[in-house]
Amino acid sequence: MPRSLDRWLFITALALFTVLSVxxxxxxxxxxxxxxxxGTLLAAGLTxxxxxxxxxxxxxxxxxxxxxIGVSMGYTLSxxxxxxxxxxxxxxxxxxxxxETWPLALIFISVVMGLLILFQISQxxxxxxxxxxxxxxxxxxxxxxxxxIAAFLLEQMRPSLAPLVADEQYAVLISVLxxxxxxxxxxxxxxxxxxxxxxxxxxxxxxxxVVAWLGYGGHSNLLILVGVVSVLVYFFFSVEHTGTxxxxxxxxxxxxxxxFGASFGFTIMxxxxxxxxRMRFLLGEWLPILG
Amino acid sequence: MIDRILNIDRRYxxxxxxxxxxxxxxxxxxxQVPISSPVQDVFDFMERVAQIDDHxxxxxxxxxYGPGSDAEVQPMALALLRxxxxxxxxxxxxxxxxxxxxxxxxxxxxxxxxFDKKYGDDYVFLGYKSGGIAVVLNMGQDFSLAFPADAYxxxxxxxxxxxxxxxxxxxxxxxxxxxxxxxxQLWVAYGQDRYKINLGGGVTAVMAPDMFPFLQTGQLNGxxxxxxxxxxxEKLIEHPGEATAGMLAQSWTHIAIVLSIVFGNxxxxxxxxxxxxx
Numbered sequence: 047m048p049r050s051l052d053r054w055l056f057i058t059a060l061a062l063f064t065v066l067s068v069x070x071x072x073x074x075x076x077x078x079x080x081x082x083x084x085g086t087l088l089a090a091g092l093t094x095x096x097x098x099x100x101x102x103x104x105x106x107x108x109x110x111x112x113x114x115i116g117v118s119m120g121y122t123l124s125x126x127x128x129x130x131x132x133x134x135x136x137x138x139x140x141x142x143x144x145x146e147t148w149p150l151a152l153i154f155i156s157v158v159m160g161l162l163i164l165f166q167i168s169q170x171x172x173x174x175x176x177x178x179x180x181x182x183x184x185x186x187x188x189x190x191x192x193x194x195i196a197a198f199l200l201e202q203m204r205p206s207l208a209p210l211v212a213d214e215q216y217a218v219l220i221s222v223l224x225x226x227x228x229x230x231x232x233x234x235x236x237x238x239x240x241x242x243x244x245x246x247x248x249x250x251x252x253x254x255x256v257v258a259w260l261g262y263g264g265h266s267n268l269l270i271l272v273g274v275v276s277v278l279v280y281f282f283f284s285v286e287h288t289g290t291x292x293x294x295x296x297x298x299x300x301x302x303x304x305x306f307g308a309s310f311g312f313t314i315m316x317x318x319x320x321x322x323x324r325m326r327f328l329l330g331e332w333l334p335i336l337g
Numbered sequence: 338m339i340d341r342i343l344n345i346d347r348r349y350x351x352x353x354x355x356x357x358x359x360x361x362x363x364x365x366x367x368x369q370v371p372i373s374s375p376v377q378d379v380f381d382f383m384e385r386v387a388q389i390d391d392h393x394x395x396x397x398x399x400x401x402y403g404p405g406s407d408a409e410v411q412p413m414a415l416a417l418l419r420x421x422x423x424x425x426x427x428x429x430x431x432x433x434x435x436x437x438x439x440x441x442x443x444x445x446x447x448x449x450x451x452f453d454k455k456y457g458d459d460y461v462f463l464g465y466k467s468g469g470i471a472v473v474l475n476m477g478q479d480f481s482l483a484f485p486a487d488a489y490x491x492x493x494x495x496x497x498x499x500x501x502x503x504x505x506x507x508x509x510x511x512x513x514x515x516x517x518x519x520x521x522q523l524w525v526a527y528g529q530d531r532y533k534i535n536l537g538g539g540v541t542a543v544m545a546p547d548m549f550p551f552l553q554t555g556q557l558n559g560x561x562x563x564x565x566x567x568x569x570x571e572k573l574i575e576h577p578g579e580a581t582a583g584m585l586a587q588s589w590t591h592i593a594i595v596l597s598i599v600f601g602n603x604x605x606x607x608x609x610x611x612x613x614x615x
Contacts, residue, residue, distance in 0.1 A: 100351045118436070125435040129465040133486060149482065189470065189527075197530040198521075201554045309546045312563065316409060316542035318358075318590045319564035322583040323408020325358050336362060 056104070063094060066333060075334040090332035093324055206274050208267045273301045339611070342604045350597060357593045361586035368584045375552055376569040379512070379537045379559030380420070386509045387424035395427040395498060397508040399524065400444075402516035403436030406541050410514050412567035412580035413539035414444040417512060420574045422452040422459070427498045429508070431463040431484070433472065433519050438465050438488065457491065461498040464488030473523050476505040477532040506532050514539040520548065525556045539566065 067087055070076040077083040095110035138145045138153055159181060165174035279291060280298030287295045330336035386394045398417060402410045421428050430441050445462055454460055463484045466472045475483035480502045484493050493499040501507060511534045513524045520538050529536040535558055540548055542563030551557040561570055564587060567580035 101348060121439075122435045125438060125465050126467055129438075129488070130467050133464075133490070137486075137490075186470075189474070193526050193530060197526040197556070201530070201556060202550055205553045305546070312542045312545050314591070314594055315563055315565065315587065318354075318587055318594075319409045319542060319583065320405070321354070321358055321590075322362070322564070322586045323579075325362055325586070326408075326579065326583065329359070329362060336365070 052102075052104075055101070056106075059094070059098070063091065070333055073334050076332070086331050090328060093328060097324075206270060208270070272297070277301050339604050339608045343601070343608060353593060353597075354590055357589050358586045361589045362583075364585060365582070366585055368588060370565075370568045370572050370581065370584060372569050372573060373566070375549075375560035375562070376566050376573070377559075379417075379539075379561055380570065380573045382510060382535065382537060382558055383417075383420050383424070383426070387421075387426050389509060392501060393427055393497075394425070394509050395429065395502065395507075396421060396510040396512065397429045397431065397505075398441075399431050399433055399511070399513040399515075399519070400437040400441040401433045401513055401519040402440070402541075403434055404440070406516035407440060408579075408583075409541045409564050409567070410516055410539060411440055411444065412564065412578055413561050413570060414441070414514055415448055415578060416567060416570040416574055416576065416580070417514075417539070418444055418448040419451070419576055420570075422448060422454050423574070426509075428460045429463060429498055429502070430460070432465040433469060433523065434517070435465050435467070438462075442488075457496040457498065459498065461493070461496050462488045463493070463499075469519070469523055470527055473505070473527040474531075477528065478504060480504050480507070504532070506534055508534065510535050510537060512537045512539065515544065516541050517544075520544070520557075521551060525551055529556050537561075 067076070067090070070086075071078055071083075076086050092110045092113065095106040096114075098104055099107040135153055135157060138150065142150060159178040162178045163175050165171045276294050276298035278298070280287075280295040280302070282291075282295075285291050326336065383396075386396060388394075398414070400414065418428060420426075428445075430445060432438050432441055442462060445460060448454075449456070449460060456462075464487065466483065468475075472483055480499070481494055484499075486492055487496065487499075493502075505511070505528060511524065511528060513520050513536070515524075515538060520540060524536055524538075528534050536556065537559040538548060538557050539561035540563070542565070545560070545562035545566075548557065548560055548562070552560055561567060564580050564583055567578075568584050571578050571581045
């Protein structure tokens with residue numbers, strides 16, 4: 047792309063932004079008499095500067111990016127200062143006569159421990175910071191390990207081990223059919239041999255249909271069982287993935303692919319939502335287009 | 338021709354998405370929003386909380402997001418506040434993310450006047466508190482030690498909304514609106530698992546697939562996922578807002594993306610077959 051074209055595009059975009067902003071102000075949509083009006087103009091300009099990256103990297107984008115980082119850090123610092131340092135440390139210490147002894151002692155210990163961490167920047171005295179770091183690591187491990195095991199491992203195992211009570215006869219029938227189909231496929235090496243692509247696709251479609259039917263019909267326990275077992279087999283690398291193990295691990299791959307697809311779909315939805323939010327701002331608050 | 342399609346300048350795709358979004362937003366046609374069960378569960382639980390009669394029902398909303406996820410999560414915050422205030426449920430708001438207080442304040446200041454709610458009596462904003470895990474653990478043991486004062490310096494034991502609250506479990510419902518891992522790493526692990534609170538969530542769509550296992554275990558009793566979830570909640574409270582307004586654009590953009598994926602794959606397979614034949 048020639049530089050002269052970029053320059054013209056830049057000038058055109060700037061002129062367009064100015065004209066549209068003047069239009070917004072002239073129609074009374076952007077009140078310049080208030081901070082909100084100026085804020086809207088600034089936010090619109092920065093939004094467009096950030097979106098200009100979709101064309102290519104440029105100085106406007108860099109400027110907006112640096113402003114964002116600076117403002118974020120400044121805002122964070124102000125929040126921590128006023129909500130934590132002032133509220134939790136300065137005010138209780140200033141009113142020490144009204145504060146109870148034990149909370150006051152806790153604040154004092156916390157402040158001293160926090161200050162000790164700052165010794166990290168000194169080469170000769172950095173050993174002083176080991177004490178608060180040791181406290182943080184010890185506390186984190188002590189609190190975290192049992193909680194993570196209980197909340198994420200044991201709790202998650204419970205529904206994975208749920209009995210297939212609902213519609214038992216269907217569950218058994220489908221289990222037998224699935225295992226039979228997999229065993230047949232494994233024995234005849236249909237799933238492993240590239241020359242039987244049509245059969246593989248047919249089995250895949252059949253299994254996908256069963257999976258969809260199970261999910262739609264609320265037979266999720268069986269679905270979970272098949273999914274958990276097949277994915278675990280896929281991640282079991284001590285045995286060569288051939289024959290029955292290979293066939294089951296292939297089913298595990300399909301489950302993983304469905305999970306990745308769902309995750310990708312939700313990610314697209316999130317990004318589109320953010321775009322919609324910005325476009326609603328540009329068309330509704332900056333320009334008097336949306337009602 | 339096929340090679341040109343496969344190597345298309347991505348800026349054309351951006352332009353198509355831009356046109357589709359602008360067209361759909363300007364079209365502003367109503368669209369059917371089916372209610373999913375995780376969103377219905379949050380709504381139903383809030384209704385149950387509103388029926389508590391032995392004490393003033395009080396919920397805690399943790400605003401754990403920032404301006405980057407404002408478009409997705411703020412509509413949830415507005416819808417939840419509207420639901421709570423319309424049913425006479427008191428609300429305490431807090432932030433684990435330092436970028437959230439401005440958004441949380443804006444949500445309260447938007448919705449409270451609609452229902453003529455008074456600060457202190459009907460809602461309280463506790464502000465931002467750093468510490469993550471330590472904050473939740475502290476709240477679980479002694480609420481007034483974690484939040485001796487609200488964001489404006491008022492003592493929490495003197496405000497009607499929080500005067501009854503001595504620990505986290507005293508809240509009838511805790512809802513975390515999250516754009517990061519605070520929902521599972523903090524609230525599920527340390528809040529729900531340790532103190533057995535009733536926990537619901539509202540998350541960005543990116544995070545939603547990771548949250549469904551917690552629904553299955555009951556660690557989360559409901560979930561509002563992304564802008565679509567917010568639109569569902571707006572439909573449940575019969576107050577269409579920004580999320581509902583964005584649904585047509587969301588749907589058409591998804592159609593455009595699906596078509597481009599299909600188109601790209603067809604071109605890819607055609608080119609592969611052609612290369613094999615060559």
